[in-house]
Amino acid sequence: MPENKNPHVYRMARFLPFDPSHDQIYEEYQVARDSLNLDTAAFDYVLNAAKAGAHVIVLTGDAGHGKTHLCRRIIESFLGYNEEEARKLINEACDGRQVIKDKSGTDAAGALRIFKDFSEFSPQIAADLVEDSNTDDAVTIICANEGRLRAVLSGKEAGQYCAELLRSFDASFEDGKASRDGRVHIVNLNHQSTAAGSDGQSLGDLALRDWTSGTRWRSCNDCDARHACPINRNREMLSERVDGEVAVTRKAKLRLLFATLERIGYVITIRDMLMAFAYLLTGGLKCEDVHRMRRRHRRGWQQAYAFYNLAFESPDTISKEQLKRLPLMQQLPKLDPGRRALREIDERIVNQQEIFTGGQLDLQFPAPSTSDEDLIDASQGIDEIIGDPRNKKQRAEEAENVTRVVRALRRRAYVDGIGSTTLDMVHLGFPYGADFLRVVYDQMDVPARAILKKRVIAGLHHIQGLQFSEQTPTLHLVDPAFGRSMSGTAILAARIKPANVDLLRLSEKWGNSDEVPYHVKKSVDWIDRHIVLRIVDQKSEKHDLQLDLMTFDCILRAAAGHVPTRFYEHDIRRVAIFLGRIAQAAHSSSDQINLIRDGRSQTISIDGSTIQVGAGA
Missing domain, CATH: 3.40.50 (Rossmann fold)
Known part of the structure; x- marks a missing residue:
């Protein structure tokens, strides 16, 4: 069969900043055949x-x-x-x-x-x-x-x-x-969100469906490199016509990746999205590159160009300078599931057989130099990687091969939905992300919301330096004049009842979109990227703090007893300033001091010349 060139591959290449015709992605210079009209x-x-x-x-x-x-x-x-x-x-x-x-x-x-x-x-x-x-x-x-x-x-x-x-x-x-x-x-x-919408109706889903549709790939049917082409393999993995429900799952996982980035504060533009999809489908390769690499390279090179590997790790053919031109590719590695070990996932992909079908192009790796085998089929776990290393160099090579294969299997397990959906956000590095999503999708009943509020209050106490002998549902606010308590004793400015602490979706704060005219949710493709922490003080005034996924995760990590202060320094400062502002506005009795000492609440009252110490309210 001839070495074909698919015009659609070259069209996608024009969306990448590696190509001289990259200006086609800008509306002013675009030609009709390259335009992608998304109904936003x-x-x-x-x-x-x-x-x-x-x-x-x-x-x-x-x-x-x-x-x-x-x-x-x-x-x-x-x-x-x-x-x-x-x-x-x-x-x-x-x-x-x-x-x-x-x-x-x-x-x-x-x-x-x-x-x-x-x-x-x-x-x-x-x-x-x-x-x-x-x-x-x-x-x-x-x-x-x-x-x-x-x-x-x-x-x-x-x-x-x-x-x-x-x-x-x-x-x-x-x-x-x-x-x-x-x-x-x-x-x-x-x-505007590229991940808004369900059932395959997000802007990302629409773009991928357009770019992976069968009519654009007919010329690949007569190509002699078809079964060794990573571009065609990516297209098949993301095409519902080829891989059916599995492709739907994979696109849903990509949608979750994009939504998670948006929820930690990164704004994904449509241009970013299109450049990212062009890169994830092609890896920066064109048809002639595939033909050349197929002739010159050892078998197994294609796995580096699998879309789920490209999302988090660039192949050798892409330089750091080139990758810097793709803003989204600088952000996705933060969420790399390949770098996070989950027992439920690792035991299945490493030790169990037949999780993945054998012989798949994206799961074939070059065998190490110590092996007589030509290829390693990662669908069978890592057994084939273990050779007989004789020196330090061979041991290092074996360890590198194991790491590369396991990371790829973890990524493939994520996009294929191996394991329970409750692990998705854990896989991306957010152990409390599932709670965040349950709030923004309004999937919490009253008892579950009460439990979550109690944990959030415990996290707010930890951020203020408060330590209690047992968990309390009441939110205690440290007097801002005394800063963060580190000595075991803290003077309190106010106590907030649990009923006066609430967690809302940002859009819910602005009212019901069906009832509010010109609601922002009607003007753009919308996802809730923030949870609003609302505290009603003793004067019935509402104080709202927007929590993105990172800040929410910080608070719940603090509730568990420890939070990396350097990593979350900015988030801790925002929360502390917010609580301090409420405490400063609170009124306290001039003849009574409320404090926390050795984990217990106490009051100090002055009666004439007598100082009385009692248990707190």
């Missing part, structure tokens, strides 16, 4: 807002979220232009000075004024243009990252209209509304 919630929201007569729509978020892409598609859907015409208008008529009218010229649909990028102007000029756009002749769309947007709207040249937009922008963080009146809309794409 943001697109639907912006289109509906424009049709409803919005005055201005602000699209904010980091570079790569698809602000320019959204504008191009709105020009198509709202004004009736085709893709090529809309892309030309993006490049020539979207500086905010021009009004783009309906293609028919009848103004039947309306008109758009688009600021494609505020960074093209100085803040002063941009502010003047925004003030001038305060007219009713067109729907204005403003695209800017958060920093640039604030610089323009709060600058010296900013007028009343800029001030109004800035107030709407700031208010959106407090009340979770994309709009107050349907006139000014704030669509914050930093809230």
Whole structure:
């Protein structure tokens, strides 16, 4: 069979920063055959807002979220232009000075004024243009990252209209509304999640389904390297048409990886996602690279290019400098399941047989130099790796081979769903991650929530340096004037009843999305990335602290008795400042001092010249 070249492989290569034609990933330079039009919630929201007569729509978020892409598609859907015409208008008529009218010229649909990028102007000029756009002749769309947007709207040249937009922008963080009146809309794409949605409907699932569909891979059927090609193997592992339900599970595990990164504070843009998927499917290889490596390398080289290995460890053909151009690939190794030993998983993949089908391309490793075998089939565990090392070098090589194979098997076990789902977050390094997910998915009944609150309160006590002889459901707050207690005695500023401590989803704090008009959940593909720790003080005032997955994990580790203070230093400081602010605002009796001594609560009262010491409340 001939050495074929699949055009789709080269299309994916253009999404990688290793290729000279990488500029095709940017909307302004893209050609129609490379475009991937994902139907995002943001697109639907912006289109509906424009049709409803919005005055201005602000699209904010980091570079790569698809602000320019959204504008191009709105020009198509709202004004009736085709893709090529809309892309030309993006490049020539979207500086905010021009009004783009309906293609028919009848103004039947309306008109758009688009600021494609505020960074093209100085803040002063941009502010003047925004003030001038305060007219009713067109729907204005403003695209800017958060920093640039604030610089323009709060600058010296900013007028009343800029001030109004800035107030709407700031208010959106407090009340979770994309709009107050349907006139000014704030669509914050930093809230957009590539992992939002279930049943294969997330943006990541849609992109993978498009790129692994059968019609794009027909040319591989006649290729002589098909059965030795890691690119084709990755496609098969992630294609529901080929691997069925297992492929669904694998994509669900990738979706969990992305969601976990978002929940520890990393913002994944659509551009990041597409570059990552192009890399995970191809490993930076093209068809001619596969043919060349197949001829020149020993068998077993393909396992390094399995998508689940590429996610956490780069192959030898990718340099560190190249990998730095893929932002997401700098973050995923933090969650590497291959570096975490779980007895339930390791015993199955190392000692039990027939967990994986034998002869799979991604599980075949080159045999060590001490072995007479050509290949090691990792589906049979690590028995074949153990040779007869005669010297230090051979022992080191054997240990390296065992480590490489076991890590790959752990990763494969994760993406294939080997083991219970309760271990997923543990596999990614978050032993209390399952509790976090149960809160954000509202899967906790009242007794379970009460138990979790008790553990959170214990963690808050540990962070303050409080030690009790037995666990208490009441939250004790140390007087901030005395700092973190380390001597066994602490003076208390307030006690908070368990009923006044609660854990909420961030979206729940902002109200029911079905009842609140213009709720932020309707403006973007949304997942709850934070849990809100709410404490109601003695004056019935609510104090909220947003906990991402990392901070939540820190608190529950503290509840278990130990937390690595250096690693969680930032999170501990945030929590301590939050608790100190509540304690400082609390009122305490002037003739009574509450304290914790040797793990027990006590009170000191002054009655004239007599000091009385008693048990605490």
